[in-house]
Amino acid sequence: MSYLGWPRLHFKGRFQADTSTVNNDVRHYKSDTFEPQFQEMMVGQGQGNSRRTNGYWNPEGTGAWRMLGCRITGVARQAGLLTKEQDDAAIGLLIAGSNNQVAGKLVDLDPQQQAVSQIWGLKIALDDVQGHRLFDSEYMVSTFIDLWKRQQIPQNFDQTLAAAFQSKLGNVTWGDLSGYPVLKSLRQASEDGLLSIRFSVFGFDRSPEAGDYTTGVVIGSIGPSTQSEPSHFVLGRQLVAKLKGQNPTAPANQVYSFQCLDHPDQNTISVDLGNSLPILHANGDLQDVGELYMAVDKQGQLKQGHCLDSSQIELLGQVNYQDQNWFQNCAGIVDFNYSRNTWLESNLADHRLVLLKKDDCADYKVLIAETDNGLYVRADNYVYRLNPGESATVDFYATRFGQPVELNLAINANNAMLGGAGTGATLNTEKWPVPEVGEPASAIHYPDSLEIDTSGHAQLRLTADSAGPGRPRGYLDGQVYGVGYSIQNAPADYIYDPWNFISILVWDAWQIPEQPTWYRDIQPILEQYGNLYPIMSRHLVELGNYDSVVKHLNTLKLSFSLPVSDPNSMPVSRDLSTNKRATILNWLDNVDDSGLPLKGHPDDRPVCPAPVFTTEIKEIEADIVMDRGGKQDYLMQILARINARDQEDESC
Amino acid sequence: MLKIDPKIVAGIESCTSKTDLYPYLQNAIELEHSTIPPYLTAYYSLIPGLNDEIAGLIRSVVIEEMIHMTIAANILVSLGGSPSVNNPDFVPDYPGSLPMGIGGRDFTVHISAFSMDLVINTFMVIEEPEDPIDIGVLRSQEVTYHTIGEFYGALKKKISQLPTSDFGHQERQVLSVFSPEVIFPITDSTTANNAIDIIVKQGEGTSTDPFESAGEPAHFYRFGEIYYGSQLIEDKNGQCKGKKYCYGGNPIPFVSEGVFPMKPDPTSEQFAEGSYGRVLSDNFTEGYSSLLNALHESFNGSPDQIDTAIGLMYQLRFMAQKLMSTPLKEGEISTAGPVYKYQKT
Incomplete structure (x- = not known):
């Protein structure tokens, strides 16, 4: 099952990730040394420029994540792929988002773990062009995976890393499906109220002056689902890329990890290359990496990057990724039928899958292979x-x-x-x-x-x-x-x-005070959010200011008491412990004779403790200097750490 | 002159059953909503931190318009009707006239940034009471407008003739969020008419008192405070120069630089397709449509959806101010603005 089952709807469009970026630097959490410039737009985004990072590339971000103008581009059935509107009424339908609530939110786990961003509170629906709703659903929170440097030619301040999201759609409710046989069969193939979805995101532009600022391309697929299967990957066949050194974002042979699902009853294997082939530009033009073939390793000996002759493999078929509109029509998923090959019929189930490139070195070169012993x-x-x-x-x-x-x-x-x-x-x-x-x-x-x-x-x-x-x-x-x-x-x-x-x-242990006061318990929490999310303080409520906060008691009470799954839940970053959230609610509820929550005394404000464990201080610099390097973001730093560690290991 | 089409009042008078009243209650919902986009835009256009007092006054009016819309919807729901909020016709065309021909065909409401001209020539015209109180403004002020109070008067008269058995559906009414003093269950003609009184009183005050409650002037006078730059006070020791009330209290300052330079009557085409500005513009229109969807659901069996609607309202503010700080073209001073229309998808 899963989106790699049938029928399968492919879609393409853009997405917006209006993430707030002041919180991309952990040091901005330190309220006592917070500088106003940490809320300003960065200066000098380009690679190699001297730059002032400030509040990075979108300090006024709202956290919203939404699909923009996504349409069904292809319908895959067991009998084959349809891509023209006249062939299937579902082609051209619109993937809509939340049309009765705020957009979903993109949320990092922590400023010190930014490589597991999650989408919360997203709704996904399918509408016809007249706006009739064909299905409505809730996207179950999921984390991106397989983050890699996919875009080969950077432009502007493009995020050249790409990734994929996979999840289930829950609470699926279906509309009138007459005229859409493929949707009827999708409903029938799924367990009640469920669907499976995966999409790749790439070409994300972070340059404020660019027309596609805060947006990128999304290409994905929706298919049937069952309760018992995993939500965020396919229980299928896994090809895992060998890396260049230790860099998790750099595959050694141009192609990144992917999954496949064999359907032995139909003698067909579905191969998902949606997040695996390199692109040249942000628009998703695929890079020419040569003639590609899916095949099966007969002896189980093939290594990634090695050359081989035809006798060592059995071909499943060619990947025609250079055909016009190939990527958008099939979202990178290819179904290979092996009915006519008796060897494959009896051996595919326990022999490794490989993706090959036609190569002069012999007949082929292995770009990526299924894990050892599968x-x-x-x-x-x-x-x-x-x-x-x-x-x-x-x-x-x-x-x-x-x-x-x-x-x-x-x-x-x-x-x-x-x-x-x-x-x-x-x-x-x-x-x-x-x-x-x-x-x-x-x-x-x-x-x-x-x-x-x-x-x-x-x-x-x-x-x-x-x-x-x-x-x-x-x-x-x-x-x-x-x-x-x-x-x-x-x-x-x-x-x-x-x-x-x-x-x-x-989270840290935190005792909920019976009578929380502003200075002692609340301001230290809210001021930090006020610093990190200037959109709030500039347009709604100054979170660090008692007078401003008490003007919005009801709104804050509502937002802080919503379940975290609700897109309106505060804080957007979902990084407040249960007890601290309860403390805020307790404070909002516990009013004095004038109907206002308790203020306490400024002297009660706790002193912000120093970190117990800190990374080594190598040099004392001026307070803030222009950054010397070009693009250094979270992952670049992680890579630098990994490389440094490797070098240390080598020197030992 | 703000005149209501006489056919509407005559139509209400000829109603013989609760179902006959449905279209007029729907009209009331549409009317109360129709002022929200122009008021909201003026409110959004005030740069935070520079005109907070004026912003607070307009915001308080917007909230009460939402209360009025909710009251009208709850009365319709109580009588077994179904408010219709999420359709393109629900939203007036801006620039254009208000529903039911209110104000006459010549009275055009625009979507504009805040200005004193907007306050006196649009907002105070919309909110003009049936019987305005002579307020001392220390300069001559001629008031000749009429009112929508007649419309609500006619509705009240008909509602008082309905039997209690016509009312009900309390579980479908939107009763949370707002204070129970203004939003309460509509269970009979008395509660319905008490609720209508709140609409009229908050909008117009009474014929003898411009304050709807202690320290809270009715909408017309709240806009008067903004226009004349001072709080409305009751005369205590002659400071109103012979008038019972005057705009003579604490100053309400206006900082003319504190307004986003939004180009009036924005359209979806304010930015080219595929541009970042267009994304922002479409985000707003989608958000506004989502709000109408959430309100529609709130009034049609899912009253808890009102919380979601409130979340959307806050999101709209972020989106509108982002638009209003985005120049229409590079190097241009005037900025984009929100487009209020309903789109289904």
């Missing part, structure tokens, strides 16, 4: 927010060539992809220390191994220590932790997907 393990959901004492259950799935398999996992702390300041701004490191992540390790508990039985499914329990991490980061709440997993006794050169790890934000 072994794969994945945590379905990999982002968690935990209050002290709270637990979460992580669903793990293990497969061999897409079928459930028994295996053991080693679970261990892995903070390599977390941490850093968030932007490349050069700030005085004494005044703006950068907290260390993952410390103290004692604040998060999990077993060091997990047995997965023959069902291929097991659950890992993560528990935040009831004492909390103890405010190790000083000026911001809680701590972020990375938890990695690996297959015990995996084949020697087994290639892991670098994005397959779990990210957790554990």
Whole structure:
């Protein structure tokens, strides 16, 4: 099942991610040293320019994430792909978003873990051009995955990294489907109220002067779904890219990781290259990487980047990615039918899939291959927010060539992809220390191994220590932790997907005061949000100012009491612990004789503690200097850290 | 002169059943809504921090217009009707006249940034009471307008003839969000007419008192405070020069630089297709349409949706001010603005 089943609707359009960027730098969370310029637009966006990062590229962002002008471009059925409006009435239909609530929100887990952005509170609907609703649904929160440097020629301040989102659509309600047989069969193929969706996002422009500022291209697919299958990946066949060095965003052979689903009853395998082929420009023109073929490795020996002759493989077929409109028509998904090939019929189920490029070195070169022995393990959901004492259950799935398999996992702390300041701004490191992540390790508990039985499914329990991490980061709440997993006794050169790890934000312990006061309990929280989200303070309510806040008591009460799944829930960043949220509500409810919440005394304001663990201070600089380098964002810093660590390892 | 089409009042008078009243209650909802876009635009156009007092006054009027719209909808719901909010005809064309020919065909309402001219020639015309009180403004002021109060008067008269059994559907009425003093269940003709009195009183005051409640002037006089630059006060020791009330209280300053230079009557075509400005413009129109959808759902069986509608209102403010700070062309001073129309998808 999943979107790789049939029927499948492909769509293309643009999306807007109006993310706020003041919070992209962890040092901006430090309220006592917050500078007004941290709320200003950055200066000098271009690569190689001297720049002043300020509040980065969209300080007045609202957090909204919405689809813009997305239309159905293709309909894939078992019998083949249709792409013309006259062939299927569903082609040309509009993918609409929330038309009775605010847009969805794009939310980072933490300024020190920005590589797991999630979409919250998004609605997805299908409308005909007259506005008749064919289905309505709620997109279940999901995190992007397979972030890689897809765009080869940067322009403006394009985000050259691309990624994919995969999730289920829940609470699907169907309208009048007469005239749309493909929608009827989609409804029939799905379990009640469910659909599966995946989409790739790329070509995102962050230049304020550009026409497509805050927008990018989205191409994706919607297909049937079942309750029991994972929500965020396909229980199928996984091709995982070998990397250039340790860089998780750089595949060694141009093509990034992807998944496939075999339909043995139909002798067809569906291959999803939607987020895997490099593009030249932001518009999604695919780069010419040669003649591409999907094939099966007969001996199971093929290595990525190696050359081979035809005898070593059985071809499934060519990937005609250079045909006009190929990408938008099929969203990068190709169905290969192997009915006429008896070898494939009997061997595809337990032989590795490979993507080949025709090459002079021999007949072909392997660009990417299925994991060794077809072994794969994945945590379905990999982002968690935990209050002290709270637990979460992580669903793990293990497969061999897409079928459930028994295996053991080693679970261990892995903070390599977390941490850093968030932007490349050069700030005085004494005044703006950068907290260390993952410390103290004692604040998060999990077993060091997990047995997965023959069902291929097991659950890992993560528990935040009831004492909390103890405010190790000083000026911001809680701590972020990375938890990695690996297959015990995996084949020697087994290639892991670098994005397959779990990210957790554990909040600090916080006692809810019976009589919270503004100065002691509320201002320290709200002022930080006021600093980080200037859209609020400039247009609605100055969150750090008592008089301004009390003018909006009812609105704040409403926003802070909404469930986090609601797109209107405050804070937009979903980074407030349950107890702190309760403290704010308690304060809003607990009024004095004049009907206003308690103010207390300015002297009660707690002093912002220094971080317990900070990254090493290397030099003392002027307060704020022009950045020396070009583009340095969160990932670039992470990569620099990884490279530095590698060099240290080598020097040992 | 703000005149209501006499056919409307005559139509109400000829009603013989509750269902006959449905179209007129729908008219009332449309009327109350029709002032919101021009008021909201003026409110959004005030740059935060520079004209906060004026902004606060306009905002308070907008909120009461929303209350009035809710009251009219609740009365219709109570009588078993279904308010219709999410359709293109619900939104007047701006620039254009108000619903039911109110104000006459010559009275054109624009979507404009705040200006004193807008206050005196549009807002105070819309809110003109049936019987304006002679307010001392220390310069001559001639008032000759008529009112929509007659419309509500006719409605009240008919409603008082309806039996209590015609009212009900309390669970479908929107009763949260606003204060219970102004939004209460409509269960009979008394509660319905009490609610209509709130609409009229908040809009016009009474014929003897310009204050709708302590310290809170009716809409017409609130706009008067803005125009004449001072709070409305009751004369205590002769400061009103012989009048019972005058605009002689604390000053209400206007900083003329504190207004976004929005070009009046924005359209969707204010930016080329595919431009960032167009994205902002379309975002607003979509947000506004979503708001009407949320309100429609609130008044048609899902009253809790009103919370969602409120969230949308805040989002609209962000979107409008983003538009109003975006120049129409590079180097141009005048900026874009919100486009109020309903689009289904």
